[in-house]
Amino acid sequence: MATSPNRQAHRRNSPAEQITADDRAHVFHPWAAQDLVTPLAVAGAQGSYFWDHDAKRYLDFSSGLVYTNLGYQHPAVVAAIQQQAAELATFPPGFAVESRSRAARLIAERTPGDLDRILFTNGGAEAVENAVRLARLHTGRPKVLSAYRSYHGATGTAINLTGDPRRWPSDQGTAGAVRFWAPYPYRSPFHSDSPEQECRRALEHLDDTIAFEGPSTIAALILETIPGTAGIMVPPPGYLAGVRELCDRHGIVFILDEVMTGFGRTGAWFAADHFGVVPDLMTFAKGVNCGYVPLGGVAIGEKIAATFARRPYPGGLTYSGHPLACAAAVATIEVMAADDVVGRARLTGADVIGPGLRALAERHPSVGEVRGLGVFWAIELVRDRVTREPLVPYNATGADAAPMAQFTAACRERGLWPFVHMNRTHVAPPCTVTDTEVKEGLAILDEALTVTDAYAV
Numbered sequence: 001m002a003t004s005p006n007r008q009a010h011r012r013n014s015p016a017e018q019i020t021a022d023d024r025a026h027v028f029h030p031w032a033a034q035d036l037v038t039p040l041a042v043a044g045a046q047g048s049y050f051w052d053h054d055a056k057r058y059l060d061f062s063s064g065l066v067y068t069n070l071g072y073q074h075p076a077v078v079a080a081i082q083q084q085a086a087e088l089a090t091f092p093p094g095f096a097v098e099s100r101s102r103a104a105r106l107i108a109e110r111t112p113g114d115l116d117r118i119l120f121t122n123g124g125a126e127a128v129e130n131a132v133r134l135a136r137l138h139t140g141r142p143k144v145l146s147a148y149r150s151y152h153g154a155t156g157t158a159i160n161l162t163g164d165p166r167r168w169p170s171d172q173g174t175a176g177a178v179r180f181w182a183p184y185p186y187r188s189p190f191h192s193d194s195p196e197q198e199c200r201r202a203l204e205h206l207d208d209t210i211a212f213e214g215p216s217t218i219a220a221l222i223l224e225t226i227p228g229t230a231g232i233m234v235p236p237p238g239y240l241a242g243v244r245e246l247c248d249r250h251g252i253v254f255i256l257d258e259v260m261t262g263f264g265r266t267g268a269w270f271a272a273d274h275f276g277v278v279p280d281l282m283t284f285a286k287g288v289n290c291g292y293v294p295l296g297g298v299a300i301g302e303k304i305a306a307t308f309a310r311r312p313y314p315g316g317l318t319y320s321g322h323p324l325a326c327a328a329a330v331a332t333i334e335v336m337a338a339d340d341v342v343g344r345a346r347l348t349g350a351d352v353i354g355p356g357l358r359a360l361a362e363r364h365p366s367v368g369e370v371r372g373l374g375v376f377w378a379i380e381l382v383r384d385r386v387t388r389e390p391l392v393p394y395n396a397t398g399a400d401a402a403p404m405a406q407f408t409a410a411c412r413e414r415g416l417w418p419f420v421h422m423n424r425t426h427v428a429p430p431c432t433v434t435d436t437e438v439k440e441g442l443a444i445l446d447e448a449l450t451v452t453d454a455y456a457v
Contacts, residue, residue: 093120131298183202
């Protein structure tokens with residue numbers, strides 16, 4: 001039976017179709033070929049789930065872009081934004097504003113060591129930009145060391161410090177970035193056969209890199225405490241302490257990038273807490289206020305803060321410490337403290353996610369390794385467990401990436417939204433995810449992994 005003209009018009013004007021049409025006509029999407037991107041039209045979200053305009057619901061194992069640590073639409077955070085908007089929606093950064101002052105104090109109370117001064121930014125990339133500027137001005141040196149397997153943001157300096165292939169189109173070799181290999185026991189660049197050996201050889205390699213680059217030319221060394229998009233490689237015991245010692249020996253500013261790992265993600269307020277290490281500067285964003293309003297920042301230690309006690313810091317942002325963003329941060333931190341969200345994330349990882357993923361590894365030959373902490377895990381997919389050949393080649397595209405595309409489609413068809421990068425899928429639900437929700441997601445992963453098993457020997 002033919003569809004009536006009125007019915008056709010109704011379908012053309014449905015919310016999802018109108019949203020998608022406007023998006024395709026006017027939104028320029030990041031990290032995408034514009035004619036090939038097909039964004040899902042989202043109707044709403046709550047907690048660990050979001051849904052489309054056909055009421056299909058997805059369990060979000062990516063927490064947005066690993067930032068909705070309290071889940072979507074947390075009522076206390078939404079209310080705080082609404083209240084702040086009614087009282088004082090915006091004000092310039094050169095003034096003392098209650099939500100900004102409270103947010104800075106609450107963050108400083110939780111950062112390790114003497115990281116007591118907070119320079120607010122609009123996000124993680126700007127935090128990295130300002131951390132590097134602080135280090136260069138403090139030391140008077142030009143170079144910054146960063147790891148190959150890393151991601152630090154898409155702005156000018158941050159993208160040059162990034163190790164993954166997203167850097168390549170923008171890398172002109174002019175940012176003073178020098179890269180080194182960080183530890184990765186599963187795919188050791190040092191041919192190590194134990195975490196202890198990996199730690200020792202990685203530190204020897206870093207020591208050599210510093211020596212051959214010239215310690216007096218190096219302003220800073222930046223590391224993701226636990227690399228995120230690059231693979232969630234938890235550093236072996238002693239590595240970060242060894243990096244701290246090398247930086248101290250040569251007067252190099254040690255920067256930890258906690259944009260993805262901060263505020264409960266790993267089962268600690270900051271991932272640095274797991275390793276007993278205090279950097280000179282620490283960047284944060286994402287989980288500080290669940291991404292409800294853009295916010296990031298740099299936590300600054302005493303020595304670097306003292307450099308600018310009488311010397312102006314030559315940098316700033318129009319929306320630094322925006323009142324709405326800071327009100328969201330205050331509410332987020334207070335909820336996390338009152339509900340022990342950090343402890344909950346730690347137990348969820350230890351008691352539910354970790355054991356569940358290890359059980360999947362036993363059943364699926366395409367699973368090479370599972371690793372992580374808290375609600376921050378990676379499943380590394382391989383064609384051969386013995387040789388550890390990745391399921392898809394490094395930075396694969398097109399047909400070469402088909403196995404991962406098929407795995408992603410299998411997850412989404414079953415109502416799971418995964419975080420997929422290269423030959424890995426990451427398990428990073430909100431810190432507030434329930435055990436039942438985790439088990440639901442693991443059951444879908446169990447089914448979807450049969451797709452990748454077809455490529456494994």
